Amino acid sequence: MSELISAIIAGIAQGMPLFIVASGLTLIFGVLRVLNFAHGAFFMLGAFLLATMLSGGADNLAVFLLAALAAAAVLAVVGVAADTAVFKRLYGQDHMITLLASYALLLGLEGLTTMLWGNKPRSQAPVDGLGGSLSVGRVEVASYDVFLLVVGLAIGAGLYLLLQRTRYGKVIRAVSTDELMARALGIRARRVQAGVFALGAALAGLSGALMAPLLSVDVGLAPTYAIQSFAIVIIGGLGSVGGALTAALILGIADSLMVSYVPDVAGFSLYIAVALILLLRPQGLAGRPVGSAA
Amino acid sequence: MTAQQNSTVVAPPEPTRSPVGIERRRHPIVELAKILVTCLVIAFAVPTVVHDANLFLVTTAVIYAVFAMGTNVLFGWTGISSFGQAAFFGTGAYAVGLTKDHIESPILAVLVAGLAAGVMALLFAALAGRITGVEFAMLTLIFGQILWMLTFRMDALHGENGIPAISRGELFGQNLFLDDKFWWFAVIVATVVVLGLAHIRRSSLGASMNAVRDDPLRAAALGIDVRLVRALAFTIAGVVAGVAGGLMAQQQGLVTPEILVWALSGEVIVMCLIGGMRTFWGPAVGAVILTVVEHYLFDKLASPDFFVGLALLVVVLLAPGGLLSLTTVFRRVRRRVAR
């Protein structure tokens, strides 16, 4: 029983970084109306930046967090640059063109990463003090999982507050729901797009940074996490941050349980889930395909 | 779903060249003859200027050209987006790999490859049902990933190391082990495929595919079974991808899960786009360019991806009709200047 709880908590914790990266993607979808392939590259860059800043070595929590936030900040700039250089120019064009441009961006960023960092995968040591596990009663939980859980909840709460309780959040939601109307009301939609790109890319970068100690940091992260975040967003419902959270949690738990009990099938769960959703409930868990950014 | 969200047409809706009406079109036999002659010229000419490792590379380019032209049946002809065509390319390759000890004739092997991929494609299209647009594209992506993961996990598919020692076989007494012999085999297969595609393009099905691409609602109102047309397009693309995959397995001599990797699905789209999705030969041109360029860049620099990505970006932003569309623009400019 305690193993089950362990697995569930691990699942929730592993779902959190997926939620963070997917939330960025779903926000961007809200203003861009396409799923941005380059989002996986934002994740990858976050991991690389963190590993570089900390030189792969262990450090205390404060330094780690600082580095992670710094990586997120850099990605915010990258996001705005991507928007300015590419997506703004394709404004109003067919969605497939935008999708292909985002794929081009993914390739380009992958290539850039190889040119700057070389071909060898890197590793990032776990945070000092968070490498082990805690015991809560008879349940054993990895310390880093607890950390991820806390961070994930904080981000989730932060996003909720931003989107539902601030004026800027309202503006974002307005543009996501009905851009024409929003512009008619005087909202500078293009500026909102840049801001959302900054936020979305930052979230992806942050997630990458947080995951760095758990992964092999190499270029392969980009397509992998592009597809993973796509999947979460589709399952949760395009444009819905709450849906992304639900989907990430469910899938995190499912995957964790499968790894413990039916390891052969683990890894497929994500893809099977997406396929099922697309076939049976294409609008995703959260319902409305257009609109709601939260 | 708004009409906009469902839109998957890649090339610009305006014609990149003036449509040639029924009256002025050349007789189909003439068109097919021209294609045959072109392929024969290439078949003879290439081995005289290109040898050994370079011939190997050009053969690879031809195989990718076949793959790309099949994929363009989806993108350019019918307006369907698929991010998982590597699944069918890989199915063809694995079909050849798995039957290597049972099938001696290289032609039969390639046919089996095409058939296997075709069946896979038909099943997928049937499963996808009425789903179109971006959701369909995502489904193809997922499908491709699942197949890729299966090749790692399933023992029957030989896992990570793949299937080695695939022999090319013999054709009319010629051992295809030699690259210049295999070149002929590859070109002949490619020619047959291209002739087939050219014929379909001129058929009623081809016209219906274009109608479905341009205005599916209108096409349906006229009585065209849009879902069937899409399923047929998907199957044709699958068969051609499978044939190309089979050729690849024979040429390389081995099959690994790498052949199903998502990046390949993306690359073939880039080939179509760079060459021009609204033209017949565009994807082939794009395939040759990309294959050759990547090979040389891969030697000089560590990452062809950067330049491929950049090139794709340039094309998407400046010339979405691809390179071959630029010749039309050129022609138009010349005409205007001549007046």
Added chain:
Amino acid sequence: MSDQPILRVSALEKSFGSVHAVRGVDLDVAPAECVSIIGPNGAGKSTFFGTVAGEHRPTAGSIEYAGRDVTSWSAARLARHGVSRTFQVARLFGSRTVEDNLMVARVAADRRSVRAWNVFGRSSRGRTQVQDVMEELDLAALAQAPAGVLAQGDRKRLELAMALVQDPTVLLLDEPTAGMSLDDTERTIRTLARIRSEHRRMTIILTAHDMDVVFALSDRVVLMGQGKVVVHGTPEEVENAPETRELYLGVKS
């Protein structure tokens, strides 16, 4: 001639979520009849038209066509069985020539649209039919023009031609003179009248806002209001009916 209506609509309802556009309509259309469906905006004409054309699936009720239950049929299936329609705003295949557009329509009606082994446009019978329709609608000179560059009036004529070339049993016209100038409207009315006299067995159902069109062509008029049939009969009967005055608060537009 048989007494059977070519089209029988019974208790037809169509709702989009909480919007009940069509709330129970009965309509019998006799073969070769021309019926106009009129009504103010929001009356449900377009939805009714779209449901009969197979674009929407009815929420309730049934549609019978030549004695067969076609309630669940798609637009494509109806078109393959002789029910052709036009769109209010012409939907043409812009990158193809006028002749090709018509050929696509003709091939679809012949149920040959998925043939991969023939050559598109080489059927001599099909080409003759296309040629005939182009002459009938004064499009012959534009045969090789790309449909995308046609002027507005030509576009509407091509739209009509695409339906006509399918040799339909039932022709559904969605606002055939929508947005037209007075001259174009008159020309279209004359064209439609001519078509009627040359295709005597063809049934026509049209929606219209313009009463000139209605009076010139219709045998019967059905006035819809708020999703239901308010009054129906000959054009004169409907014009003079008290319900009509009540619904429109005025005279013909």
